[in-house]
Amino acid sequence: MFKHLLLLVLGSLIGVAIQAQSFTPPDRGFVSWKPAPRWEDALLSGNGTMGTLMFGEPHDETIIVNHALSYLPQRVPLQPIDQASRLAEIRDLLARGKFVEAARIPVEQSMKEGYGEKHWIDPYVPVCDIKLSMTPGNVVDYIRMVDFETGEAKVQWRQDGQLYQRSLFVSRADSVMVMKITSSGKVNVRLSLRQHPVNWDQWDYINNAIKYTNVSAKDNYLTCSTAFNHHFKGIPYGFEATALVYNVGGTKKTEDSHIVVTDADEVLVLMAVAPDFKNKASLQSYLQKWLTTIKPDYATLLEGQKRSHGELFGRVKLSLGKDAKADLQSEAFVETARQGVTPPMIQKEFDAARYNIISSTGINPPNLQGIWSGTWTPPWSSGFTHDGNVEVAVSHLLSANTPELMAAYLHYHERMMPWYRDNARRLFGTRGIVVPAHSSSHGWNIHFDETWTLSLWTAGAGWTAGILYDYYLYTGNPDLLEKHIYPFMREAAWFYEDFLIKGDDGKYLFSPSYSPENNPANSPSQLVVNATMDVMVAKDLLRNCIDAGKIVGETSQQIHKWEQMLTLMPDYRINTDGELAEWLPRNFEENHSHRHVSQLYALFDRMAPEFVTDTVLRNAAHKTLKARMDQRRRNHGGEMVFGLAQQGMVAANLGDAALTGEIIDLMAGYYWAPSFATYHNAGNLFNMDLSGGFPAVIIRSLVYSEPGSISLLPALSPNWETGAIEGIALRGQIIVNRLEWSRNDVVVRFTSAIDQRVMVKLPKVCSRIVASPKAAASKVDCSKNYFFLRMKKGVPVTVTLTY
Template sequence: MTRFQKYFSAFLILCSMAHQAVWAQTDPFQQPERGFSSWLPAPNWEHALLSGNGTMGAMVMGHPHDETVILNHALLYLPATEPKFPIDQASRLPEIRQLIMEGKYEEAAKIPVEQSLKEGYGGHLWSDPYVPAFDVNLQMAASNVEKYKRMVDFETGEAKVAWTDGQGTYVRKVFVSRPDSVVVISIKGTGKINGSLSFARRPVEWSQWEHINNNIASAQAAAKDNWLTYRSEYKKRWKGSLQGYEGVGRVITKGGSAKAVGSQVQVQDADQVLLLIKISPNYNYANSQVEALQQYLESMPQNYETLLSKHSKVHGDLFRSVRLDLGGSTGSGLYSETINLRTAQANASAATIEKQFDAARYNIISATGTNPPNLQGIWGGSWTPPWSSDFTHDGNVEVAISSLLTSNTPELLLAYFDYHDKRLHYYRDNAKRMFGTRGIHVPSHTSTHGWDNHFDPIWCLSLWTGGAGWTASYYYDYWLHTGDRKFLKERAYPFMKEAALFYEDFVTIGQDGKYVFNPSYSPENTPSNSSSQASLNATMDVMIAKQLLRNCIAAAQELKIDKEQVKVWKTMLTKMPDYQVAEDGALKEWLTPVLKDNHQHRHISHLYALYDIVDPDFKQNPELMKAAAMVVEEHMKFRREENGGEMVFGLAQMAFVTANLEDAATTAELINWLARYYWTSGMATYHNPGSLFNMDLSGGYPSAIMRALAYAEPGLIKLLPALPPDWKKGKIEGLLLRGQVELKSLAWDGNQVNVTLQSGKKQQVEMMLPKEIASVKTVAGNAGKVGTKGRSATLMLPANREVQLSISMK
């Protein structure tokens, strides 16, 4: 051996020792401080570990030697059904209305279906389905596994798999970068890395092949040098449709070698492997984007930590905006499988609630960006997802986004507004063609376009008129939370006006001088004395219209415009049907004596007035609040029989309502249900107990918890309005409240409450506590002379300065 060879061998030994020393200092099996661990690979894709940047999603199965990472893209909706111009339902509206007035609801519900067949719809049409991009297959030399753990770090967005086998200890990490918009996969270990990397089409079930063959022209995976490519072309095309998509991966090795063999890149004796992937939808498939994608990936840093540092700053700031502490140190290190088993058998612990709160927020943050979350967020492993995994606007998407403002991430809600603003021209067509009105109509289901193409004689959602008004409420709520006047003037108010314009033309005058909402629909319930969901004067429809008109008036007055239009809206409010209470004391779901309530149902649509900001009609009328509480009581009987039951977003909405009713006991019961039965081992959420991957609860769960701890409207802040009785001590940090107030910190311990507030403007607020106030002490800042009376304290918040208060309750 030459002198050079001796020195070089010594150098390699030193490098190996240094590498081992680094691994000795860092425990690859350590659970993240804010994250979770699992002791088993995912049994199917619904239990995968999740990562996402709001545009691309990654689902990590967690198998050491034969790994699959399913990739998704927010725009990959398979063009299965050409968008059709809305049917001329307006020409049949007099017929529909007459049949409803005659009590012939089934016949009325059949008319839109009949009209759709006349106009060539050919049957029941669904939204274009959300489909996976492709699988990344990572195979390594097999050996007996001696130790294993898979994890997600909520703060960095990493999904990790760590194991020890006969070759050494290895860690595989995956994240999807927000700033760089790439999927990053790293493999490192104490031993050499030998294996292969490839792209492949997501497996197709036998029952899905007809669907695949009818809609997908080709799917090709290839490898060349250190590059992987995947190209898929769609069969059906129309103006503006997606024609296919492409994905490119760059394999970077440190040490060893990498070469293309067939459709794989094979790696031999590498110390580290880095795989960078980018997916791009293609609206002109004849012009491949592969070369451009390769050039982009070549411009990326070739260091995992450099890429992670950029991403974790952006993602981490979003995630760390809020923190919940219920004192749950005991049990915080349990595996997700253990958590799910324990909570199914007993009430959820403080540690479980904290972890689920973080997991749910992580899921929604990771799924929001290009679009708001669809039914599956941004993920999916099936070619035929339930309900097409579309955007369902009669409750699902609203619950999914419900936590974004309060958790102080208003920038994420812009994806929701962008989605709707892009579809305004479709919504105008809907209003004109289906109802003969001006303004806009948001249908119940959308994905790639905004036309209402969904007609069914039973689920007669084309008769539901509340979509635009409900959507408009989030535009206005964004203003209430942020005080962004430019947004109010340029985006919120114009959308709200168009939604209100619809009602000016749609409502008719009844014999009592009040407006009649006909047709009407209360999602997705059937009156107990009817065989059809088609209806008259659904309470929800009236509530949405009233809220919209009030918000339009307030916005116009804030902007000092449209004085004459304000008079029109004020007059309309005087003609709205009065809310009614049934013989059993419950608020009626339909404001007519003809239709009877049906409490045996998942939805509580007629409590819409208590979903978010409390309707002033209820706030000022104890009898209506009592009637709403009776609805909750009746629906809870149904839910208790099913121990929570299916359609979890209905439970979340119920918790929103009970929190606003200051019903702490029922809110606690609902949160406990939500914690016990609807979680995968990958800390994703279900639609039903133990089944159907769905992200509604990931939005609704933290929202329910935050609403139990704080409620606000301009000039009013309620602290701990529905505090679960078992939460004797705790703390939450970082909430954003209506009125442009940040709740920097809220801590409670028995009758002692400490709160830190910062207002974006100088304002007087009333602060309410759950019990009578004994004393209020200003610890820091200047809140002026604080006056107290009963449960309330009045204080003056300065602009942009923290105020810390120590409050004792009796």
């Protein structure tokens, strides 16, 4: 089959050569040789608010249109249960080792309070489809492609001696979808909007949620209006979509709900989508008026897209060489990658991953599917899963020098804080906030299950706070810290002030506790006491609150309280195999056949200070990582790739170059669709977690930073003898303008936004260090694997290292 695929690819490459005067394969992007057989393989475009999936069919095209807020309300949510009233009972059962019985209590309470069944968050669903029909004929020289630099999805083919082209992008600058259809002859096209198709067995589900969907065509406009049956504060009553159809030459008319264009030289479609938050009048007149203010010129609109999307994408560039495999058409690329990846293939996937996350970050951070959905029933409702998924999806936004995109993550959590406060009060009887494991259109924890004990998970707010504090460490923005980030951090810490109790040894007891989605090998229940991750998150939060509190002027009493709390944290446990244990109690046995690696939280992003200074702890974490990797290797990386990405981050932070390189190769080989979307599992399940984690691991392997400290090439893949990366950001307001390496030399150029002195750590001792300007690195001792660099605000510093 692989040989047959390569023959088809070679045939299509001949077609590309014939068409060199038309669409040219993008420098940073990909080319595919066939239309998408399913929505998961469609071409992706998006601006963080609207996302499109274009199949690329020549004659019967479908473009699925999504909006970042299009979560289908299943019901008006019930408030979280009064779990707090039964917390003492839960703790008593846990103390007596009755873990299964303790886990049943929230489910039992949910039934008493009228839940009736397990509730899920509202699912992420399409707004509508664009349908486009063109005259059928024999197709030759077909290609489709995506240009990562412009966000354009393109389709081209020859038919009856004519060249046909279709180009689409979702403009970040103008907040509209732009589509152009041209031909070397005349364009004849039939256009309409429709409700996304519903399977026969989904109608009860759809009718329960959707009041109506109306489509129409009048004058130059196609419209689609959808109203929901259920509404609660903060969500839309429905959605409205409008497409304005222009034709150059030819004629245009309406037929029922269609616009039919005949013998045109060009057709241009502008489309806008808006949520209805007022439920007072149709938004169609507003959308139509808005669209008429936009100049109907594809080239002009594309220039705006280049200045917005293109500028974001172009800030970082990874260069790992060139080879023929990286230029294979996408279907062959995916098959070839499974046989083994090359550095240039990884470079292309790095670009694809960043494109996917940039395109799906705007109003919200990326959900499980980014900003794209072609189904009414997405896995896990395709919301935000806060026990690892969304954290990995946003994990490279700061290091890839796109800090403004991190605002989407911050603002989503800020909007949800009233719901999070209810979670803390209702579920645990505390002040502060609790971030649920799953959220979408609201932030209440409504998921009660005796196996997946998510209502008893407490680490979500602390984890979120750690990412937000990192936002400050990269940007150094004091207003951002004081007005937005620190208030969230403080409320997350208040929760622990009320929640934590002391055990018999005088140390804090985390009860109930939960290591996401895993249970000890000798216990059937995921509910435990003193999961390692819970302790790590609390310590990380308190340390960050102390540091941030001193910056923003927190009271000395509050800071002292947090300092005292840190002294009462229980010690980590190293098990009999020398591994860092996932649970602190000695009676719990490890369960390494699992997709998460939660007990290594302290090594995911910034390395916790105790792991920096304690070799024993660091070695134990390394052994845990290796034990988890045994399971991954047996399954080509296995399911839930965000866990593999986290293992890559840990390996890089531990300086294990060989293991980091192996993990990067696994992620590069098995988790990519022909659309260069990413998968959740090896070979299946559309999911954007890896698109966030893949660049994060690569950047982490090239540079690790702390304020005042930079580690160069801490875990460089052994397969990357030469290469370069441009434009990445470091903690402490430093940009790496360019880092270039070869077998014997490293050249790096930094620019700092402030005056500062920084320690630069090297992977090994070098024979010569030269800085320009010379005074930036004075009194360098080449017998050591570090030196100090003085940076002046805005003045580039270049350092050349020779081994």
